[in-house]
Amino acid sequence: MSTWVPGAAGSLFDLDNLPFGVFSPRGQAARVGVRIGDQVMDAGAVASYGRESLQPGDGPDLMPLWQQPSLNAFLAAGRETWDVARDWLVEVLGNEVHAERTRPHLYPVGEVDLHLPVEVADYVDFYCSEQHATNVGRMFRPDGDALTPNWKHLPIGYHGRAGTIVVSGTPVQRPSGQGRPSADGGPPPFGPSRRLDIEAELAFVVGTPTDLGTSVHTSGFADHVFGVTPLNDWSARDIQAWEYVPLGPFLGKSFATSISPWITPLAALEAAKTLLPPQDPPPLPYLEVDERGGYDIDFEVLLNGEVVSRPPYASMYWSPAQMLAHLTVNGASLRTGDVFASGTISGDEREQRGSFLELSWGGAEPFTAGGRERTFLEDGDEVVLRATALGALGGRIGLGEVSGRVTPAL
Structure with missing residues (x-):
């Protein structure tokens, strides 16, 4: 089926994508929209047609x-409603009888x-x-094992700050905090981060x-997770390095996390499913997942308009279903609107590293962007993340992009 929307067929936002977001026409209230090509459809307004004829058993309103x-x-309505909605959208945007x-x-x-979609x-x-x-282990523990003993037994994570997740385009103010004291002693220095990074x-x-008190098995992943969005985990490495022992990231991460305004449904990513890398040792039973537990999604990292890295999501060791199973195995509950992220995506090659910490090897090996050597972020820098995946129609679908420009510390 092809869409009747001009310019949408064959684009990153064709019928095989249909991501959801929240938008407002200028001066009007925010409402749910669905992207098709370079257009946003007011989903609620179109769904109002024929609503008065709905009968019990006809499906969700x-x-x-x-x-x-x-x-x-x-999202809270559940997977059956998500599936009905997707079928309805394909009909409305694919059949010209609905165009007028x-x-x-x-x-x-x-x-x-x-707007922020959730x-x-x-x-x-x-x-x-x-x-x-x-990479991080080799930089921080050059004389020890790169991976901690638990790393291949469970997906490691930390609980972040939900209130500072912002929508793409929101400026990111350089954070201030404590850094590591100098070798000759004295109090920790305080001031704006000098090693501001992205992930x-x-x-x-x-x-x-x-x-x-309940848990979600890996087989229940698609019953609870609606969709995906690219995310930039802005990170102040100097603040993080001083604070993270023994309880992990805190102020070095909590100042801002950016996401795309578009949430791509899992249903749009069926063609992008792929095999996970070999997991050795085999995971415990609650972490066992079927063989196509990964997603083949290509990322691009742009610094001031120039692509500096292309991280491949297909290389990720732990799958999202395993993340969710581990997150809930102790009985922790899920809530509608919960967000969990993969951690930095990096591949085997230097040009596939998903953070500037890795691209510059802790600042010791600068990379080139804009015709000069770079390490960490400077005030005024703009970072854009883009992601695409194989769609059901054989072309690529777009997962939206995430942008943010660094502004000076107060």
């Missing part, structure tokens, strides 16, 4: 779920305001790339909640 300033009500009544509710994406409940960030963990990650958005 989508209009009230979409006339909301966030996706949370729709739908066309007035299409808005050019460049002429609307895009009210974030909890945020967990994992550490699931073996290449990234190995290219993929985030997963939870729709269906669970009760406290």
Whole structure:
């Protein structure tokens, strides 16, 4: 099936994608939208047609779920509703019989305001790339093992700050904090971070909640997770290096985390499923996952408009289903709007490293961007993350992009 929306067929936002977001036409209230090509469809307005003829057993009433300033009500409705909605969208945007009544509710994406798509409940960030963990271990523990003893037995993570997740385009203010004291003693220095960094990650958005005391097996992943969005985990490495022992990241991470305004449904990523890398030793039974537990998603990291890295998500050691199973195995509950992220995505090659910490090897081996040597972020720098995957129609689908520009510390 092909879409009747001009310019959408064959684009990154064709019928095989249909990501959800929250938008507002200038001066109007925020509501749920679906992207098709370079247009945003007001989903609730179109769903209102024929609503009065709905009968018991006809399926969910989508209009009230979409006339909301966030996706949370729709996400909470569960997988059956998500599937019905996707089939309905494909029909509406793929069959020209619906064009006349739908066309007035299409808005050019460049002429609307895009908002944070979900009210974030909890945020967990994992550490699931073996290449990234190995690189960091070699830098920080040059005389020891690169990986900690637990790394290949469980997906390591930490609980982050949900309140500072921001939508793409939000400026990122350089954080201030304590750094490591000098070798000759004295108090820790305090001031703006001098080693501000990024981390290219993929985030997963939870729709269906669970009760406290229950857990989600890896086979239940798609029943609880609605979709994905690229994520930039901004990181102040000097603050992080001083604070993280013994309890892990805190102020070095919590000042800002950026996500795309678009949430791509898992249903759009079926063609992108791929084999995980070999897991040795075999994971414990609660972490066992079917053989196509990974996703073949290509990332690009742009610094001031120039591509400096292309991290491959297919290289990730731990799958998202394993992340979710581990997150809940102790009985921790899920809430609608929970976000959990993969950790930095890095591949085997230097040009596949998903952080500037790795690209510059801790600042010791600068990389080139803009015709000069670079290490960590400077005020005024803009970072953009892009991601694409194979779609069901044989082309690529876009997962949206995440941008942020660094502003000076106060």
